[in-house]
Amino acid sequence: MSAWLLFFAGVLCLAGIYATFAMILNLEAGWGGLWDLGLAGLIAVGAYFYVIVTSDSADIAFSPGWPMWLGILGAGIFTGFVAFVIGLPALRLRGEYFLITTFAFAEVTRQIITNETGITRGAFGFTQISRPFEGLVDVSNYPYVLLGIALVAVAGTYAVTRRIGRSPAGRALRAVRDNEVAALALGKDVAAARRRLFVLAGFLIGITAPVYVWYLSSLQPGLFTAEITFTAWTALVIGGIGSLRGPLVGAFLLTVLTSATQFLQVSPEQAATLSSLQPLIIGVALILILRFRPQGLITERADLDRARRGSPGSSSPVAGPLSRSAAK
Numbered sequence: 001m002s003a004w005l006l007f008f009a010g011v012l013c014l015a016g017i018y019a020t021f022a023m024i025l026n027l028e029a030g031w032g033g034l035w036d037l038g039l040a041g042l043i044a045v046g047a048y049f050y051v052i053v054t055s056d057s058a059d060i061a062f063s064p065g066w067p068m069w070l071g072i073l074g075a076g077i078f079t080g081f082v083a084f085v086i087g088l089p090a091l092r093l094r095g096e097y098f099l100i101t102t103f104a105f106a107e108v109t110r111q112i113i114t115n116e117t118g119i120t121r122g123a124f125g126f127t128q129i130s131r132p133f134e135g136l137v138d139v140s141n142y143p144y145v146l147l148g149i150a151l152v153a154v155a156g157t158y159a160v161t162r163r164i165g166r167s168p169a170g171r172a173l174r175a176v177r178d179n180e181v182a183a184l185a186l187g188k189d190v191a192a193a194r195r196r197l198f199v200l201a202g203f204l205i206g207i208t209a210p211v212y213v214w215y216l217s218s219l220q221p222g223l224f225t226a227e228i229t230f231t232a233w234t235a236l237v238i239g240g241i242g243s244l245r246g247p248l249v250g251a252f253l254l255t256v257l258t259s260a261t262q263f264l265q266v267s268p269e270q271a272a273t274l275s276s277l278q279p280l281i282i283g284v285a286l287i288l289i290l291r292f293r294p295q296g297l298i299t300e301r302a303d304l305d306r307a308r309r310g311s312p313g314s315s316s317p318v319a320g321p322l323s324r325s326a327a328k
Helices: 003-032 039-054 068-090 098-114 141-167 168-178 180-184 190-216 226-238 244-264 270-274 276-292 299-309 321-326
Strands: none
Touching: 003 039, 003 141, 003 190, 003 226, 003 244, 039 068, 039 098, 039 141, 039 190, 039 226, 068 098, 068 190, 141 168, 141 190, 168 180, 168 190, 180 190, 190 299, 226 244, 226 276, 244 276, 270 276
16 A cells, blocks of 8 residues: 555646646746747756755765755746846747757757766766655655655645736736737736746746656756656646646646556566657647647636636725736
8 A cells, every 4th residue: 555655646746847847837828828838947947056066976066965955946037147148149030940949958958968977977877866855764664754745845836826927917818928029019028027926937847857767766957858848738728828826737647648558467578669659648748738628627718717716895906907808
C-alpha cells in the first residue's frame, strides 16, 4: 500500500510542477497575449543557476555555496534578467515570429549547456543535487516532502496570478490582449506592460525551476527538451486558456493520463513500449479537446462569473474589456 501512496505522491508532485508552469504560461498568453515557446530554456537557466550557486561539491570550485533559499531567489532574479534580455528583441515581434524566436532561444540555450563543459559540465551535468529536508526524513518517504513543496509552489503561483488578474494591471493586460490599437489609443504603454509581464514570468519560472530539479534529483541538458514546453501548453489548452483554475485541472488530468500506463502489470519490454506512447496520449488528448471543446474545460467566462458572484455589490473585480465583450 505504501508503494502505491509513494507512486501517487510522485504523480501529484509532477502534476503540481506542470500546473505551476501552465499557470505562468497562462499569465503570459491567457492575459497578456504572449504565446511563449521558450519555457524549457528559462527552466534550464533557473535550474542550472540554482545548482551551480548552491552546490557544495568539489567538482564546482567556483560555487559560492549559497543557502537554498538564497539560491532560489537568485535563480528567479537571474532568470528574470535573462527574460528581460531576450525580450528586448523578441517583444518587438508579433504572432508566429515571436513564437519562433522564443523557441529558438530554448533550443540555443540547451545546445550551449550541452557544449559548455567548464561550468555546466556539458552532457554529463550534475548527479548530486542537494534537496531540502533530505536529512530529516527517510529517503523512501521523500516523495511526500516533494509533494508538499510542489503544493506550496502551486498555491504561491496561484495566489500571484489571481492577484494580478484582479488588479488594474491585469485588466490592462487583457485590454492589450483583446485590442492593442484601442489600448494604445487609451494611452496604455503596451511595450512596457508586455516587458514587465515577460520579466515577471521569467522570475516565477526561475524560482520554480529548483522544485523541478529536486523532483528529477539530477540535471542534464537532455531534460530540457521542447517536450516540457509542449506538455505545459497542452495542460493549459486542456484546462482552458485565460482561466485561473484551468491550468490546475489540465495539468492534473494530463499527468494522471500519461501516468496511467504505469499501473499495468507488463514485462520490461512492454513497459518501454507503453512509455513511448505517452507523447501519443498527449497528442490525442489535445486533438480531442480542440475538436470538441476548444475553449478548454474551464472557460475564462466561467472564472469571471465566479469572481462576480463572490464579490460584494454588482460590480466585478475583474470586469474589463474582455468581460464586457464576453457578455455580448
